[in-house]
Amino acid sequence: MTTMIESPVALRHGRDLVSPELFETLSAFCADEYGHELSMARRIMGEALAFLWVMGTTGKGDVMAPSTIVDPGWHTFALHSKEYAEWCDQQFGYFLHHAPNSKTRTKDLMLSMADEIRAAGFDVDQRMWAKAADCNSPACRGDGPCC
Template sequence: MTMAPETPTVALRHGRDLVTPELFARLADFCAEEYEHERSMAERIMTEALAFVDVMGRTGEGMSPSAVVDPGWHTFMLHTEEYAEFCHTRYGRFIHHAPKSRYRDRATMADVVARMRAHGYKVDESLWGTKADCNEPTCCGDGPCC
């Protein structure tokens, strides 16, 4: 009997793991309350925002968050002491937010998603506007877009 060699799996990273569980909980609570999201959605947004900031900080490249993820970055920045310490500890500099500096079209968001994946992050594409659109009635619930 021939067995296929095992391929080691690499665990994808999650942005929420970049901060302590206590800080993540405070950020998610704030995001949920401030932007009127369900807690589970606020957690997803914060996870993506933290990964996004990390990739920008590590690469030094300017990137645009999606309209859905941007409030997560705002939430972190509003926790100024924690945000400043995070930036200076991880990157040696403050990561500034420049509103309206980039476009948020599908191609730009696909590039951001690709960069995040290249840095080992699991990406929730539904928050970036890059998930395939569903074309009813062909979408039956088991395709990549459903």
């Protein structure tokens, strides 16, 4: 009898949705603009790109929202308007507008976003989708009153 070992499924990464050069340009801008270390800006951009891809391919933009920590990644990409517009056209065939809604970023909504991104095959950094106000150690980013 032969036993077959299943190989793990390779998860996608948001950073792979753009060229390495563009990813580094966006990450450096995010770091400079929002005062993050470059390593954190890379994490933000990776999550933001995966989020944007899921939002654009599902057409669920009216019920989706990025976490507070991921939103600057979307802002960063949108500020690089030529690259962002070209990317949107290539990925979705339309321009994905950043149209903030009045939706509150609740814990349930952020968990739902992480689940949607994961379901699309992306590796998700769960800490980027938590709320600091929840004050649980793994999610705390140091920006809440109890963290």
